[in-house]
Amino acid sequence: MEILPNFVVYKECSMAYFREDKYDEGTTAEIAGHVKEILRLLGEDQNREGLQKTPERVAKALQYLTQGYNQDGEMLIRSALFDEEYQQMVLIKNIELYSLCEHHLLPFIGKTHVAYIPNGKITGLSKIARVVDTYSRRLQVQERLTVEIRDSIQEALHPLGVAVVIEAMHTCMMIRGVEKANAMTTTSAFSGAFLNSARTRNEFLNLIKQ
Numbered sequence: 001m002e003i004l005p006n007f008v009v010y011k012e013c014s015m016a017y018f019r020e021d022k023y024d025e026g027t028t029a030e031i032a033g034h035v036k037e038i039l040r041l042l043g044e045d046q047n048r049e050g051l052q053k054t055p056e057r058v059a060k061a062l063q064y065l066t067q068g069y070n071q072d073g074e075m076l077i078r079s080a081l082f083d084e085e086y087q088q089m090v091l092i093k094n095i096e097l098y099s100l101c102e103h104h105l106l107p108f109i110g111k112t113h114v115a116y117i118p119n120g121k122i123t124g125l126s127k128i129a130r131v132v133d134t135y136s137r138r139l140q141v142q143e144r145l146t147v148e149i150r151d152s153i154q155e156a157l158h159p160l161g162v163a164v165v166i167e168a169m170h171t172c173m174m175i176r177g178v179e180k181a182n183a184m185t186t187t188s189a190f191s192g193a194f195l196n197s198a199r200t201r202n203e204f205l206n207l208i209k210q
Helices: 025-041 054-065 073-078 125-136 142-157 198-209
Strands: 002-004 007-010 081-083 089-101 107-117 121-123 161-170 185-192
Touching: 025 054, 054 089, 073 125, 073 142, 089 125, 089 161, 089 198, 107 125, 107 142, 107 185, 107 198, 121 125, 121 142, 125 142, 142 161, 142 185, 161 198
Parallel strands: 007 089
Antiparallel strands: 002 007, 081 121, 089 107, 107 161, 161 185
């Protein structure tokens, strides 16, 4: 943890806590059946040794990568609310981000920076990282994901302002199409003090660059 004047900054939140849940066996089997058919259409022998368990593996991987549909970001935050008169910026930097582009079902990977200014309530720091996971573990576009994270925190905490910046690399651009392996996409969403005060917004942007 890094302490700066009037700021609390937490760096490099990992996703180690995000464990694989048990899956509905019927859903897994149904998805696996479709994956097996896709392999056939691609010209593969679905019954060869290396592919025999692939449909089930793919089915479970897809269920894991989209488990955010079964989670509620606002409820996560409200499960850990605490009264606190602190009214300076709280910034959580470098939250790992893994999501699936809804256009090609290919991953985009990066990091998220989230800040909020409390208004009588704070939340557990891990809840912010879990909110990022909740909305990234769905079929997404980066623009919508950024706004959903901001709105979830704003609605649950009613802070004086929320700021979200996502920096990500999209494999749909890297390994197909234009094949630009080094392209980085940055999106931002602000509310309250971060939207209305250039000074507050710039402080946030300067902090995430450090």
